[in-house]
Amino acid sequence: MNIVMERCVQAIMATAVKIAPPDRHIWAQAMMVELEHVPDSEAVTFALGCMGAMARARVVTTSFILGAAQWVLVIGAAIWSALNLWLAGRLSQADAAAPAMFAYSGAALFAAGSLVTAWLGTRATIRLAAPLLIVAMLFVISAEFIMPPTPHQNFYRALVIEDAFMLLMALAVAIGVPQWVSKRKVNVR
Amino acid sequence: MSRRSNISKQTRGTLLAFFDKPQVWRYGYDLTQETGLKSGTLYPLLMRLHDQGFLEAEWRTSPQAGRPARHVYRLTPAGMALAQKTATATVVEQNKRLGAAI
Numbered sequence: 654m655n656i657v658m659e660r661c662v663q664a665i666m667a668t669a670v671k672i673a674p675p676d677r678h679i680w681a682q683a684m685m686v687e688l689e690h691v692p693d694s695e696a697v698t699f700a701l702g703c704m705g706a707m708a709r710a711r712v713v714t715t716s717f718i719l720g721a722a723q724w725v726l727v728i729g730a731a732i733w734s735a736l737n738l739w740l741a742g743r744l745s746q747a748d749a750a751a752p753a754m755f756a757y758s759g760a761a762l763f764a765a766g767s768l769v770t771a772w773l774g775t776r777a778t779i780r781l782a783a784p785l786l787i788v789a790m791l792f793v794i795s796a797e798f799i800m801p802p803t804p805h806q807n808f809y810r811a812l813v814i815e816d817a818f819m820l821l822m823a824l825a826v827a828i829g830v831p832q833w834v835s836k837r838k839v840n841v842r
Numbered sequence: 843m844s845r846r847s848n849i850s851k852q853t854r855g856t857l858l859a860f861f862d863k864p865q866v867w868r869y870g871y872d873l874t875q876e877t878g879l880k881s882g883t884l885y886p887l888l889m890r891l892h893d894q895g896f897l898e899a900e901w902r903t904s905p906q907a908g909r910p911a912r913h914v915y916r917l918t919p920a921g922m923a924l925a926q927k928t929a930t931a932t933v934v935e936q937n938k939r940l941g942a943a944i
Contacts (some may be wrong), residue, residue: 680889683899683913684881687870690912699871702882709886 665700673707722830730767775827782820789817861925867914896921
């Protein structure tokens, strides 16, 4: 095997060992040693297979799945906040001050949710989103009874319904993913 | 309670390869040759069988001085029972196909 190919193979195996989760380090070491006994013509394929195996092992770890769920929530909330902000900007340009403030509030709430989730994790998402969802649903049900008649009432209700839907999705991820991971662990034991 | 093993075609082939010479410890590369599986398929399969208690693994000192120890694999008694069951099921399936062809 020429020196370039050898370095390539070594780099691939080193990556495999690096990305291996802690409970698979022994297997990664085993693959690395085994590579020395693989013919040169098959070394690259063998090494790539090992890296793939360790990547899969890493992706199915509990910490990776929970971390991924957390970042889905953080990024999702940030995107929704940005969309609300964009809408608020458009409403401001159209001199619709009250609806704009409504959208700015939504943007601020979701931005806060994104930051808190990034900092404190998915439990913070549940603690924030659950009461907000209840408030949103109450608003949707009772808006026409509690608000003075306004031409924008349906628009406010539509915004709140959209936000409520996003809060529901966030709760589904924040509650569902850890529960699914726990069930997986019970099955494996 | 350990999870029931998934008897995929690849798992079946690996179990049968072990069952062929049940007391012999096998190296990873040799298994790839026997089973025709690539390392990316074989090693996750070996890890799963090991997690489920069907496979035992140990480090075997290299006969050549200065070379690192190699990982070797062999079926546990539970793995042997599973391999036996798989082998029987494979023979039954083959006979059925043969019968259908005739």
